[in-house]
Structures are given as structure tokens and as C-alpha cells.
Amino acid sequence: MNRFSALVSFFESLFRTPLGIAVVLLIYMLVPVLGRHIDPGDYTPMLGYSSEAQSSRNTSAVARLFGEFRTSMSDIMFLKTERYLHSGVGYQPHITEKDLTGDDDGTVSGRGTKTLIRTPSDDWRGFIGHLEREIKPWSSPEFHMQHQKGVELLPWFRLMTLVNPHRIRGYRIGAFLLMSSGEKDATVKAREFIEEGIKNNPKSHELQFMMVRTYQQEISQNRADVEGWTDEDEVPLLKMALVHAQKAIELGAKVRPEAGWKGKGRPNEMEDSFAACLHYEIFVLRRLGRDQEALEKAIYSKRNFGTDPIIESEIQELRVKVGEAS
Amino acid sequence: MGTQALQPRPVDIGDETPAPALVARVVWLEIRRKEEYLALFILMGLYLMIAIGARLVGDGRDESVALMLNMGLFLSSSLAAVLTLLTASRLIPSEVENRTLYPLLAKPVHRREVILGKFLATLTAGVSAFALFTLMTTLTWVQKFPIAGQDLFMFIQAAILQVIALGLLASVALLLSLVLPKAVTILTVGMLYFAGEPILNVLRSVTRDWTVGPAVDNVLSLIPSFSNLTLLQRFTDGAPALGFGEFLGLCLYGLIPMLVFLGLASHLFERKEI
Numbered sequence: 136m137n138r139f140s141a142l143v144s145f146f147e148s149l150f151r152t153p154l155g156i157a158v159v160l161l162i163y164m165l166v167p168v169l170g171r172h173i174d175p176g177d178y179t180p181m182l183g184y185s186s187e188a189q190s191s192r193n194t195s196a197v198a199r200l201f202g203e204f205r206t207s208m209s210d211i212m213f214l215k216t217e218r219y220l221h222s223g224v225g226y227q228p229h230i231t232e233k234d235l236t237g238d239d240d241g242t243v244s245g246r247g248t249k250t251l252i253r254t255p256s257d258d259w260r261g262f263i264g265h266l267e268r269e270i271k272p273w274s275s276p277e278f279h280m281q282h283q284k285g286v287e288l289l290p291w292f293r294l295m296t297l298v299n300p301h302r303i304r305g306y307r308i309g310a311f312l313l314m315s316s317g318e319k320d321a322t323v324k325a326r327e328f329i330e331e332g333i334k335n336n337p338k339s340h341e342l343q344f345m346m347v348r349t350y351q352q353e354i355s356q357n358r359a360d361v362e363g364w365t366d367e368d369e370v371p372l373l374k375m376a377l378v379h380a381q382k383a384i385e386l387g388a389k390v391r392p393e394a395g396w397k398g399k400g401r402p403n404e405m406e407d408s409f410a411a412c413l414h415y416e417i418f419v420l421r422r423l424g425r426d427q428e429a430l431e432k433a434i435y436s437k438r439n440f441g442t443d444p445i446i447e448s449e450i451q452e453l454r455v456k457v458g459e460a461s
Numbered sequence: 462m463g464t465q466a467l468q469p470r471p472v473d474i475g476d477e478t479p480a481p482a483l484v485a486r487v488v489w490l491e492i493r494r495k496e497e498y499l500a501l502f503i504l505m506g507l508y509l510m511i512a513i514g515a516r517l518v519g520d521g522r523d524e525s526v527a528l529m530l531n532m533g534l535f536l537s538s539s540l541a542a543v544l545t546l547l548t549a550s551r552l553i554p555s556e557v558e559n560r561t562l563y564p565l566l567a568k569p570v571h572r573r574e575v576i577l578g579k580f581l582a583t584l585t586a587g588v589s590a591f592a593l594f595t596l597m598t599t600l601t602w603v604q605k606f607p608i609a610g611q612d613l614f615m616f617i618q619a620a621i622l623q624v625i626a627l628g629l630l631a632s633v634a635l636l637l638s639l640v641l642p643k644a645v646t647i648l649t650v651g652m653l654y655f656a657g658e659p660i661l662n663v664l665r666s667v668t669r670d671w672t673v674g675p676a677v678d679n680v681l682s683l684i685p686s687f688s689n690l691t692l693l694q695r696f697t698d699g700a701p702a703l704g705f706g707e708f709l710g711l712c713l714y715g716l717i718p719m720l721v722f723l724g725l726a727s728h729l730f731e732r733k734e735i
Contacts, residue, residue, distance in 0.1 A: 140481055140577055146724025147573050147731070163721050167682035169714040173707050175689055176658075180698035297666045298659040 177301055177336065179390065179405075250276050286316045296332065303339050304401070306332030310345050314352050322353045338390075343383035344408040347415050350376035370423065377419045383412040388440070395441065413440060417449050426457050480570040484578025485585070487565075492548060492586050501540045505594050508536050512601045526605045531697035533598030537591055538623050538693055542654055545587030545627050549634035550646040552579045557735060566735070573727035580631055580723060587627040595620065610699040618708050619692040625715035626690035630654055632722040639729045658688035685718045 149155030252273050258264035267273075292309030296302055306329060313325035326349045332342045350372045357364050387409040396402035396409075413436045420429035430453040433446055492498060512529055556562035565575060599606050607613050630650065637646040652660070661681050668677040689711060692703075703711070 137479060140479065140574070142720060143577055143723050143727060144573060146720050147727035150725060150728035159721055159724070162717060163683070166685060166714060166718055167679065169710045170682055170686060170689065173689065173710045173714070175692050175695060175703060175707070175711065178695060178698070178700040180700065297663045300662055300666075 177338070250274075286312050288312065289316075296335075300332075300335035303332065303336055303341055304404070306336075306342060307345055307404075310349070314349060322349050322356065325349050325352075338386055340383040340387035340390075340412065341405060341408040343379045343386060344412050344415075346379040347376045347383070347412065350379070351415075373419050373422055376415065377423070380412045380415040380419060383408065384416060387412065391440070409440075410443065414445050414449075417446070417453075421449075421453070426453055429453055430457050480574040481578035481581055484565070484570065484575055485582035488548075488552060488579055488582030489586065492582070497547075498544060501544055501590065505536055505540055505597070508533060509597055509601060512598070516601060521605060523605070523608050526602055527608055527611075527697055527699075530598065530602050530606070530608070531694060533601065534595060534693040534697060537594035537598055538626075538691060539655075540594060541587045541591035541623075541627060542630055543651075544590050545583055545630050546634055546647060546651055546654065548586055549579070549583040549631040550638050550650065551643055552583070553635070553638050553730075554643045554646075562735060572730045576635065576723065576727045576730050580628075580635055580726075583631040583635070584628050587631065588624050591623060591627065607696075608699075611696060612700070612702045614702040615692075615696045615700065618703055619696045622690045622692055622708075622711055622715065625712060625719070626654075626687055629685060629690070629715050629719045629722075630687070632719045632726065636722045636726040636729070639726060639733060653684070654687045657684070658686050661686060685714065690715050 146159065149159045250273060252267055252271060253260075253264060254275060254277075255264070255268070260267075289309060289312055292305050292312065295305040296309065299305070310325040310329045310332070313328055314321055316324075318324070326346065329342055329345045329349065333339070333346070336342060354369050354372050357368070361368075387405075391406075391409060396406040417429045417433050417436075420426070420432060430450065433450045433453060436442075437446055437450065512533060515525070515529060553562070556565070566572070607616065633653070634646060634650045637650060641649065661684065665678055665681055668674045671677070702708075
């Protein structure tokens with residue numbers, strides 16, 4: 136205790152002179168330095184984040200009861216996006232990028248997804264259940280659930296990522312919504328959003344993958360909209376897409392389990408992004424006319440990360456093509 | 462005549478117990494008398510009742526246990542933080558209001574020893590509550606602790622950093638209680654502890670594109686972020702333990718401001734006119 140007392144006494148004495156205050160400030164400057172270089176919140180959770188784990192947990196009444204308390208501000212906002220999208224009707228969580236793209240009439244319909252408030256046939260609460268259905272937003276899951284395009288949710292995703300800059304899913308879905316908003320500079324805005332995500336999560340391969348998708352989107356849009364658009368015009372965009380695909384592979388390979396990320400939900404999204412980048416790398420190299428390199432990459436992917444029908448067919452096609460060329 | 466000259470000079474009264482420890486002992490007695498602190502124990506007790514109930518009905522799946530463990534550890538650290546915050550924020554203002562500080566200062570103790578004693582009492586109260594609640598939580602799930610995938614070393618690191626976080630919380634609350642009203646101190650420090658990181662993140666993002674954005678960012682980074690020190694969720698999520706350098710860096714990240722704030726609090730208290 137005496138030593139601690141002496142230490143506090145030393146700090147107290149420093150405040151008595153301008154020189155001492157300068158010393159304290161210098162010592163205190165270590166705080167932002169340490170804060171900037173160490174980020175213990177930047178990690179990939181290994182437990183309980185897959186859909187299977189969530190399903191298993193949701194069959195436990197106690198865990199379900201307590202699960203409500205566990206949500207952080209960012210989680211609450213993610214849940215809010217769904218509630219908002221469904222005009223206040225609470226459905227069991229199911230948001231995906233595909234769900235959010237919308238039909239041609241600007242609405243999205245889904246059938247069979249269970250509502251959080253039970254249906255009359257499934258509700259043992261009688262009058263109480265009836266009252267809840269009357270006073271809270273509810274519609275039968277047997278009918279189409281109608282809601283507007285996901286683009287209306289963008290402010291929620293913006294806020295979600297402001298509150299928690301490590302919320303990769305928020306960046307992913309937010310960027311996807313931006314990209315598919317139909318605005319003129321949609322891909323530019325989406326790219327800016329992902330760039331912010333990459334700055335906050337430099338080790339995320341999923342965000343690199345989203346960058347690849349923005350370039351792919353830009354190419355598709357330009358092909359449709361820009362008159363006289365040629366393959367040559369695509370080269371700079373393809374080169375940028377290649378850089379991000381290769382970066383994603385490099386980052387993903389460092390943390391990917393040997394057998395890949397297993398399980399539905401988040402693990403599936405991580406694995407899909409990684410596999411897609413392996414494919415994109417090969418496609419882009421082919422489009423750039425670098426077939427030999429594409430073949431080498433495809434063989435490397437097969438050896439190190441396993442194979443799939445796309446890689447197999449690419450290897451076959453490229454072998455023929457490279458063989459013919461030589 | 463400076464304030465320093467007015468301070469009573471310590472005299473040898475034959476008791477070997479250091480003055481801060483004597484002050485701390487008095488604070489501890491006061492903490493034990495406060496009935497409102499029982500509310501924290503009742504809250505923790507409620508969690509334990511439900512957790513033990515879940516165990517008795519045989520809900521032992523890894524996913525459920527991980528969630529319940531996470532809840533228990535979150536409650537342990539949060540309730541300990543609430544206890545630390547309430548105690549540290551109210552000690553000196555209450556003593557000034559009740560005029561019980563005068564007899565204390567009339568005794569042969571330095572003012573900095575009073576601050577140190579109050580800090581130690583607050584910290585030990587918070588750490589004891591944290592240790593007790595954590596022990597009860599882990600004992601409830603002892604057969605599954607740690608679950609496969611969770612790193613026990615990460616748990617130890619998180620517990621040590623949580624203790625430092627409580628120390629930092631106590632020092633900030635003590636310091637602000639010397640210059641702000643009680644309620645404002647509790648709200649400010651409480652917000653900093655429980656929601657500091659999201660608030661700082663929002664401020665950073667909002668000002669990023671402004672001309673003064675980098676300056677704002679530098680100023681904000683001077684405010685210690687408690688979320689860097691409260692890592693029990695990192696353990697329950699199954700993340701690996703921190704490297705030695707990272708862990709040491711985080712210890713310093715908490716300890717340096719704690720000592721600086723304590724020194725500043727002592728300095729302000731020495732000069733405070735009561």
C-alpha cells in the first residue's frame with residue numbers, strides 16, 4: 136500500500152509545477168497511442184453465431200428469456216431494420232441480401248415465416264393473445280408479408296455501423312442496399328461505405344469481397360447503360376476487382392479453418408465470400424487474358440482450399456485453352 | 462499563506478495501520494450500512510436462481526450455457542461497476558454535505574491519503590462484488606466451464622482487465638465528484654462506462670469529414686474507452702487469448718489514466734476549499 140501511496144503522491148506532486156504537468160501530459164499521451172494500436176473488440180466470434188447454434192439456443196426457454204438482455208445497441212438496430220421493413224410486424228429473424236432486393240413492384244413478399252406474436256390457432260393465451268394481436272402490429276403469416284424496398288433501411292445500417300464499426304454484416308447489407316438502390320452513383324456510394332468498413336476492419340475478407348461485387352455491378356451497369364462500352368473499357372475495373380479478390384483470399388486464408396467455415400448463418404456467409412473470391416480471381420484473370428495464371432490459381436485453390444464444381448470446370452476449360460495456345 | 466501550510470502534519474500515533482487503510486475501513490463500514498447496495502445482490506440472486514433452475518431441469522447444451530455464462534459474467538461486471546460508480550461518486554460530496562469530512566480532516570492525515578483511502582475502499586468493494594458474483598456464476602456452470610472453444614487464459618486476462626477497469630472507473634468518478642454535482646458525475650461516468658465506445662464512435666464518424674475532424678479524433682482518443690478493458694464477452698464468444706504485448710498494452714491503457722486521474726484528484730482535493 137505504501138508503494139501505491141507513494142506512486143499516487145508522485146503523480147499528485149507533478150501537478151504542482153508547469154514542468155510536472157508537462158510530464159503528466161507526456162505520460163498520458165501513451166493512452167491514445169495504445170488505444171489506436173490495440174483493438175481487442177476486433178475478433179471473429181467462434182461460438183454461438185451460426186444459425187444452428189441460434190436455433191439450438193432458441194429451444195431453451197431460459198436462454199430465450201435472457202437472450203433479450205444480451206443485445207447490444209448495434210444488435211437492437213439490426214433487429215429494428217427487420218421490424219421497420221415489415222411495417223412493425225415482428226417476424227422471426229430472416230434478413231438476407233436476397234430478401235432485400237425487392238420485386239419489380241418495389242415490394243418484397245414472403246410466406247410462411249413465423250410471426251413473433253403467435254397465430255390464434257397456435258396461441259394458448261386466449262383473450263390475452265387476441266388483445267396483443269389487436270393492439271400490436273400483426274398480420275397472419277399465411278398471407279404475403281408486404282414491405283417496401285430495403286433501401287428505406289439505409290439510415291439504420293448507417294447508424295448501426297457508426298455505433299459498432301466492427302459490425303461487418305451491417306456494412307455488407309448496407310452496401311448491398313446502396314448498390315441496388317437504382318441511384319445514378321449507387322456503386323460509388325456503396326464503395327465509399329465499404330471503404331469505411333475496410334478502414335475499420337482491415338482484416339475482413341468479406342468486405343474485400345463486397346468491393347469486388349461493386350466493380351462487378353459497375354461493369355454490368357455500364358454494359359447496359361453506356362453506349363459504345365467495350366471490353367477495353369472494363370480493364371481498369373477488372374484490375375481493381377482482381378486486387379480486392381486477391382486481398383480477400385490473402386486475408387481469408389489466414390483465419391479460415393482447414394475444412395472451411397461450417398454452419399448456416401454467419402459461418403456460411405464467411406465461407407461463401409471466400410469461395411466467391413477464389414472464383415472471381417480466376418474469372419477476372421481469364422477476362423484479362425491471363426489464362427496460364429488463371430489455371431495456376433485454380434490449381435492452387437484446389438490444393439489449398441478444396442475444390443467445387445466451378446473450380447473443377449475452370450481447370451478443365453483452362454487446361455484445354457492453355458494447351459491449345461501452347 | 463498557501464493551502465499546503467494549513468494541512469495538519471502527520472504525527473506518529475503508534476498505530477502501524479497506514480492512514481489510507483484506516484480511511485478505507487471507515488468507507489467499508491459505510492458501504493455495509495447502505496441498504497441500496499443490497500438491490501445489486503438481489504439482482505444477481507435472481508439471475509442465479511434462474512441459472513440454477515435451468516441447470517436442475519437439465520438444460521446443459523453448449524449454446525445455452527455459453528449464453529447464460531455470458532449473461533452471468535455481464536451482470537457480475539456491470540453490477541460491480543454500478544457499485545463502484547455509486548460509491549465513488551457520492552463519497553466526498555456526501556461527506557461535505559453531512560459535514561463529516563471536517564472531523565476526518567482534523568485528524569493527522571494528508572488529504573491525498575483521504576483520497577487514496579476512499580479510492581481503495583471503492584475499488585476493493587467493486588472488486589469483491591465482481592469476484593463474488595463471478596465465482597457464483599462460474600460455480601453454477603462449473604461442469605461446463607470453460608466450454609470447448611473458450612480459452613481459460615482469456616478469462617484470466619479479462620478478469621484482470623476488469624479489475625483495472627473498475628479502478629479507472631473509481632478514479633474518474635472520484636475526480637469528477639470534486640468538481641461536478643453528484644448526479645452529474647454519476648450520469649457522466651456511467652455513460653462513459655456503459656456507452657462510451659458507441660458514443661465516441663458516432664462522434665468520430667460524424668466529424669470525420671470536417672476540417673477539424675482529425676483534431677476532434679485526437680481529442681476523443683484521450684478519453685479512455687472502457688470497452689477496451691471489459692472483455693468478458695470476448696471470452697464467452699470463444700475468441701483466443703490476447704498476446705502478451707497486447708495484454709500489457711491494455712493494462713497500461715487502464716493504469717496510466719487511473720494514476721493520472723488519482724493524482725489530479727489528490728491535487729484538486731489538496732486545494733479545495735471546504
